[in-house]
């Protein structure tokens with residue numbers, strides 16, 4: 429009997445076999461979860477497919493494009509998951525990006541557009557995918573797993589997260605398993621998470 433028997437987990441952020449998301453996916457499967465995967469670009473599609481075919485039951489696993497800088501891809505991704513699964517229990521956000529030139533350069537040389545892109549992919553996308561996933565969560569007891577990797581070693585979840593209030597994490601790379609949507613709703617009285 430696995431900890432996640434019967435749970436459906438959407439894993440976003442597998443790029444290669446060293447990706448944290450891949451470790452999460454294999455651990456989730458070991459615990460009995462069904463899995464769905466996204467890939468950011470066509471170039472990465474093959475990487476993800478090659479990994480996924482190594483998993484038992486891979487034939488039925490959705491592997492779909494989702495560049496999180498593009499709202500239409502987010503909408504299409506979750507619409508397809510909705511059609512195939514009906515609901516989802518777990519959403520893993522394990523995505524980040526910064527342009528090489530911004531990483532290599534000196535701090536004061538970071539471009540405005542480069543920083544905007546890094547924040548869009550690495551931070552805002554959590555809000556965007558949570559919003560898109562919410563209808564799927566609401567049909568199940570959903571939770572959210574977000575990875576943080578802030579150099580200062582401390583980060584805060586936002587008010588709009590399903591948990592409903594900021595949370596502080598003490599260690600870089602700490603994983604946070606959010607409370608279920610139902611828990612958050614109960615705490616809010618009526619909890620209209622659709623407008624959170």
Ligand SMILES: NC(=O)c1ccc[n+]([C@@H]2O[C@H](COP(=O)([O-])OP(=O)(O)OC[C@H]3O[C@@H](n4cnc5c(N)ncnc54)[C@H](O)[C@@H]3O)[C@@H](O)[C@H]2O)c1
Pocket residue numbers: 441442443444446447448449467468472494495496497521522523524525549550575576577578600601602
């Ligand atoms: N590696 C570490 O030491 C470490 C430590 C703490 C936190 N983290 C965090 O863990 C997460 C995963 O990091 P990782 O080490 O597995 O690196 P990784 O490069 O394997 O994963 C990052 C993923 O983000 C995806 N991505 C980039 N741009 C995207 C876009 N526009 N749309 C969709 N996906 C996009 C990439 O395809 C890749 O799969 C990141 O959020 C990172 O900040 C990593």
